[in-house]
Amino acid sequence: MSKRATGIVSTALLTVLLAQGLLFALLTTAPGDAVDLMSPSSAARPALEEALGLQGSAGQRLLRHLGNLATGDLGMSVGVAPGRSVGSLIAGPVASSAALGLVALFLTIAAAWLAVVFDGRRVAAVRLVALLPAFLLAHILVGSTNAAVWWGVQADWWSRPAWFALPDVDHSLRDALAIALLAAASGMWAEASDDVSTAWQTFGSAPFVEAARARRESIRGMAIHHMGLATIELAARRVPWLLGSLLVVERVLLIPGAGALTWKAAELRDVPVVLALGLAAATATALATALASGARAAIDPRLGP
Amino acid sequence: MNTLFDTLMEHHAALRPAWRRPGTRLALLWIGGLALGSFAFMGAGLDLDAAAASAGPSSTHPWGTDHLGRDVLARTFAATSAWAGPAVAAVAVALALGLPTGSAAGWSGGLAANVAHAVARATSSVPPLFWVLAASATHGADRAVLAFAVGVTAAPSVAELVVAHLARQRAEGSLDAALAHGLSPWAALIYGTWVGSAARPLAQLATRLVAQVLVIEATLSYVGGGLGLPQPAPSPGNLIAFDWGYPVSWVATAAPILTLAFTLVALDAVANALADAHD
Numbered sequence: 181m182s183k184r185a186t187g188i189v190s191t192a193l194l195t196v197l198l199a200q201g202l203l204f205a206l207l208t209t210a211p212g213d214a215v216d217l218m219s220p221s222s223a224a225r226p227a228l229e230e231a232l233g234l235q236g237s238a239g240q241r242l243l244r245h246l247g248n249l250a251t252g253d254l255g256m257s258v259g260v261a262p263g264r265s266v267g268s269l270i271a272g273p274v275a276s277s278a279a280l281g282l283v284a285l286f287l288t289i290a291a292a293w294l295a296v297v298f299d300g301r302r303v304a305a306v307r308l309v310a311l312l313p314a315f316l317l318a319h320i321l322v323g324s325t326n327a328a329v330w331w332g333v334q335a336d337w338w339s340r341p342a343w344f345a346l347p348d349v350d351h352s353l354r355d356a357l358a359i360a361l362l363a364a365a366s367g368m369w370a371e372a373s374d375d376v377s378t379a380w381q382t383f384g385s386a387p388f389v390e391a392a393r394a395r396r397e398s399i400r401g402m403a404i405h406h407m408g409l410a411t412i413e414l415a416a417r418r419v420p421w422l423l424g425s426l427l428v429v430e431r432v433l434l435i436p437g438a439g440a441l442t443w444k445a446a447e448l449r450d451v452p453v454v455l456a457l458g459l460a461a462a463t464a465t466a467l468a469t470a471l472a473s474g475a476r477a478a479i480d481p482r483l484g485p
Numbered sequence: 486m487n488t489l490f491d492t493l494m495e496h497h498a499a500l501r502p503a504w505r506r507p508g509t510r511l512a513l514l515w516i517g518g519l520a521l522g523s524f525a526f527m528g529a530g531l532d533l534d535a536a537a538a539s540a541g542p543s544s545t546h547p548w549g550t551d552h553l554g555r556d557v558l559a560r561t562f563a564a565t566s567a568w569a570g571p572a573v574a575a576v577a578v579a580l581a582l583g584l585p586t587g588s589a590a591g592w593s594g595g596l597a598a599n600v601a602h603a604v605a606r607a608t609s610s611v612p613p614l615f616w617v618l619a620a621s622a623t624h625g626a627d628r629a630v631l632a633f634a635v636g637v638t639a640a641p642s643v644a645e646l647v648v649a650h651l652a653r654q655r656a657e658g659s660l661d662a663a664l665a666h667g668l669s670p671w672a673a674l675i676y677g678t679w680v681g682s683a684a685r686p687l688a689q690l691a692t693r694l695v696a697q698v699l700v701i702e703a704t705l706s707y708v709g710g711g712l713g714l715p716q717p718a719p720s721p722g723n724l725i726a727f728d729w730g731y732p733v734s735w736v737a738t739a740a741p742i743l744t745l746a747f748t749l750v751a752l753d754a755v756a757n758a759l760a761d762a763h764d
Contacts, residue, residue, distance in 0.1 A: 191606075194603060194607075195603070195606050195607050195610050196607075196610075198603060198604060198606075198607035199607040199608070199610050199611055202604075202607060202608060203611070203616075203619060206616070206619055206620055206623075206634075206637075207619060207622070207623050209623075209624075308750060311749060311750060311753055312746055312749065313700045313703065313704060313749070314704075315703070315704045315707050315708070315722070316703070316707075316725070316742065316745060316746070319707070319725055319726075319729075319742075320742065323729070366700070420609060420610060420611070420612050421612070423611075423612045423615070424612030424613065424614050424615070427612065427614050427615060427618070428614070428704055428708075431708055432707075432708065442615065442618055443618065443708065443710060443712075445622065446618040446619065446621055446622040446712060447622075447710050447711055447712060449622050449623060450622075451622065451623065454618070454619050454622055457615075458611055458615060458619065461610070461611045461612065461615055462607070462610040462611050465609075465610035465611070466610055469610075
C-alpha cells in the first residue's frame with residue numbers, strides 16, 4: 181500500500197475510533213447505567229454488570245468496548261430488544277437506510293447539477309423552500325397531500341388510493357417522498373448546488389482552462405476530471421447532513437430504518453444500540469471522506485503516490 | 486496598538502455593505518421583532534377556553550386559536566423562549582470550550598493542532614441531532630442537555646477555526662510582528678484573533694449554531710416521544726404538531742410554520758451577510 185493510501189485509511193480509522201470514544205464518554209458520564217433500568221436486587225447486580233460489560237472504570241470499559249469492536253462484537257441490546265445481539269438488530273435497518281440514503285445522494289447531486297445548468301436565479305424560490313428543516317417539509321407535504329386527496333375523495337373525483345393516508349401505509353410513494361425529502365430538505369440540495377456552482381466557476385476561471393481556450397484546445401477532458409472530482413468531494417461532504425436528515429425523515433414518515441431505530445434506542449436508553457448506530461454513522465462519513473481523498477489522489481497528479 | 490474599540494469599528498465598517506442589503510435588514514428586523522414578542526408574550530397562551538376552540542382570526546385572537554382555545558399568536562411568540570435560551574447557552578458553551586483549547590493548540594502548533602483537527606473531524610462525522618439524541622438517552626430530555634450537547638459538539642469546530650486563523654497569522658508574520666511590537670501573547674490572541682481576524686467567521690458559526698439549535702429543538706418537540714418539550718409549554722415543533730388533524734383555521738395552522746420558516750431564513754441571511762463580509 182502506498183504512503184498516501186496508508187494515510188487515508190489511518191485517518192478514516194482514527195476518525196471512527198475518536199467518534200466512538202467521544203460518544204462512549206458522553207454516554208458513560210451520565211449517572212446510572214443499564215442495570216439501574218432493570219431494578220435488580222443487590223445480589224443480582226454483579227452478574228448483570230458482568231453480562232452487560234459494565235464492571236470496571238470508564239477507561240477500562242472503553243478499552244474493552246474497543247477490543248470487542250475489533251472482534252466484531254457490538255454488545256447486547258438492553259432496551260429495544262433485550263438480550264439480542266446489537267449486530268443482528270441493526271444490520272437490516274442500517275442496510276435499508278444505506279440504500280435510501282445512497283439513492284437520495286445521487287438525486288441531490290443530479291438536482292444540484294440541473295440547478296447550475298438551468299441558471300440558479302430561476303430556482304431561487306425553490307432554494308429558499310429547500311432550506312427548511314426535513315420535519316417541516318415532511319409535515320407540509322404529507323398534510324397537504326392527505327388534505328387534497330381526501331377533498332377529492334369526498335367530492336367523488338377519485339376513489340381512495342391504496343397509499344392513503346400518508347405516512348401510515350407502507351407504500352412505494354412513502355419511500356419516494358422520503359428520498360425526495362432526504363435529497364432536498366435541510367439545505368441538502370441548496371448547499372450542494374452552491375458547491376457545484378462554485379466548483380464550475382473556479383474551473384471556468386482557472387489559468388490552465390483559459391490557456392487551453394486560448395490554444396483553441398478542447399477542455400472536455402479537463403472538465404470531466406475537475407468536475408468529476410469536485411462532485412465526488414461534495415457528495416462526501418453531504419454525508420453527515422444526509423445522516424441527520426435520515427434520522428428525522430425515517431421517524432416522521434414511519435420508515436423502519438437506522439434513523440427510526442436511533443430514536444427508539446434513545447427513548448429506551450439502549451446505550452449499546454446508540455453506540456453501534458453512532459459507529460455506523462461515523463463509519464459512513466469516514467468511508468465517504470476516504471473515497472473522496474482516494475479519488476483526489478488517483479486523479480490529481482500533483483499529489484503523487 | 487489597536488484598542489478593542491478600534492477593532493470593533495473596523496468590523497463595523499467591513500460589515501456595513503452587507504447590513505445595507507434589504508434582505509439583511511429585514512432579517513434583523515424579524516429577529517428583533519421575535520425577541521421583543523417573546524418578552525411581551527412570556528408565559529402567555531396557556532389558558533384553555535373551550536368556547537373559543539379552533540376559532541379563526543379576530544380582534545382578540547389575531548392568529549386564531551388552537552383546538553383547545555389557546556391564543557396562537559401568544560403561543561407562537563412565547564415558543565421563542567423554548568429555543569432561544571438553549572441556543573445562547575450552546576453558543577456560550579462552544580465558545581467557552583473552543584476558544585481556549587483552539588488557542589492553546591494553535592499557539593503550540595504541530596501535534597496539538599493536528600489533535601484539534603482530528604477531534605473536529607470526529608465530532609462532525611456524526612450528525613448534531615445524533616449527539617443530542619445520545620445525550621438525551623442518558624442525561625435526560627432537558628433544555629440544558631440540548632444546549633450542552635450542541636455546544637460541546639460544536640466546540641471542536643470553534644477550536645479548529647481558531648487554530649486555522651493562528652496558523653495563517655503565523656504564516657503571514659502578523660503574530661510575530663505583534664509580539665515584536667511589545668504586545669503580550671494574550672493581547673495578540675484576543676485582539677488579533679478572537680475579536681480580530683476570527684471574529685466574523687466565529688460570529689457566522691455562532692449564527693449557524695443558533696439556527697441548528699432551533700431546528701433540533703423544533704424537531705425533538707415535533708416528534709415527541711419524551712425527548713422534546715411536551716405540551717402545554719409552547720415550542721415551534723409542538724405548536725406545528727399539536728393541531729394535526731383538527732379543523733383549526735388556516736391562519737392558526739400556517740402561523741407557527743411560517744414563523745419557524747421566516748426565522749430560519751432570517752438566521753441564514755445574517756450568517757450569509759457575515760460570510761460575505763468575511764470574504
